[in-house]
Amino acid sequence: MPHDDHGAGHAHDHTAGANARMLGWALALTATYLVAEVIGGLWFNSLALLSDAAHMLTDVAALVMSLLAIALGRKPPDDRRTFGYRRFEILAAAFNAVLLFAIAIYVFVEAIRRFSQPQEVQSWGMLIVAAIGLAVNLVSMRLLTAGKDASFNVKGAYLEVWADMIGSVGVIAGAVAIRFTGWTWIDPVVAVAIGLWVLPRTWILLRDTSNVLLEGVPRGVVLSDVRAAIGNVRGVSGLHDLHVWSTSNDENSCTVHVTLDDAADPDTVRTAIVAEMERRFGIAHVTVQAERPDALCDAATRHA
Template sequence: MHDNLTGKRFFGVTLLNVCITILEIVGGLLSGSLALLSDAFHNLGDSLSIVLSYVAHRISQKSQDQQNTFGYRRAQIIAALLNAFLLVFISVFLVIEAINRLREPETINGTLMMIVAVVGLLANLISVMLLNRGSHHNMNIRATYLHLMSDTLSSVGVIIGALVIKFYNITIIDPIITILVAVYILFECWPIIKKAINILMEGAPKLDYEAIRHDLVALEGVNDVHHVHAWMVDENSIVFSAHVNMADMCLSDVEPVYREIEKLLQTKYKISHVTIQAEAARGKGENLIYDQGRDI
């Protein structure tokens, strides 16, 4: 049911954005508004973004197999990164066009510009509401949501610009609004790009590793912890591995300690997958994060 609902929402948002794009391209050409055309380009990017986001969402639902033993959830991270880069490309292009327009201002039909922008704003608001729920816990949907939010902001800017042009005939406001919206989008893209690259580079999640060591050593049967590795499969799934020094005991006695370690890491540190290598004396006293470059 959830996948079907998600599919319907993605389809509805895509259809809305295609309609907005066509309307704003025609309106932008007829009115002479770069801000309106920039909004149309954003919406065109949105349509591509939404399709990419949905395809990645479907791929991420595939089960783990021999080709991908951690599953396919990183498809959504890749989609989020591509979507963010697409936004950066569009924003840079629009800034260049806006600077050119500042040098050579053109006549703009403020009334037509405002009518088209109001329709675009309403459609963008509907799209934002459709994807709002999934944007809080999913980087892929959040990147698409950012596309839509940027378009909503852009539409508001176009409306303000249209009012200024209509009543005061200050046409320079059109490229200025385009630049301001583009800069805002670039600013919002950076956290998504940074986090996506960190996940794809197997970067460590933000965990208090010394606190983890302290908590593990406090467990009965655990003497020391070293060779810790932590990485993220996606933004919500942390994988953790460590070598744990224990007293020399039977394997059947080790398993209850494993369960205690897993319970601690999952409940307190929200770690999804735990792998422990039990050792008696090997590696005891070595660094928590191994730095000799020989363990991989």
């Protein structure tokens, strides 16, 4: 059954454009600070800053991938990609989640190494550079906040920056503590704490993106409720082949075969089901195939 997707497409284009601008600003800030952090790490002989710079490098890569994903996601459907390219955003977000896991593992390994081989750092220089990094991360987080709940892709970039912000706070606290106590073991302890904080949030992102890639029922939608809502539409006597999935986290789809009562009008039933799906579940892309009981019996007889 045809329906007008122009409004939804226009809204998505507007959202994607806004996300691209915010990601662009965040990328510019992060890349600039990355250069500064590398220079500061070398100048102050701080392995902690250089290690954090490696983390920042992955942030820059993640932001670049997010921008590419949005650019590809805007491409219209074609003869080979009938759903378009929006799922590339999900692939990029999943890659970001895997990247965050790799970073957390690196942090744990580096922390273990530093427990056995403490590193001497110039704490004041470390503190100044980390404070600048904190300011950059706060601005980047502010830029990405608006789009993080509407896009897995932006959410992945947001989590990267959020992890960096926590890292900056940890480095600042560690620098102050080391400056006044001389306890160099504080540095790996902070590193482990950052890794433990990042991992649960990374798992949530990976779980949600995997659900989309596996075409699972979108979070927040209960399939039994969808089945009951369709079954309660006047003129529906039964239903089968019900599928609910999403091509991205803000575009849910539904297909279903319904069996009609003898007196039901197919077009009226289809229109009512589409309206109910959008009203109750926010599913605007709905395909309904209406069948008569006698047609099902004839099909079963022919198959036998």
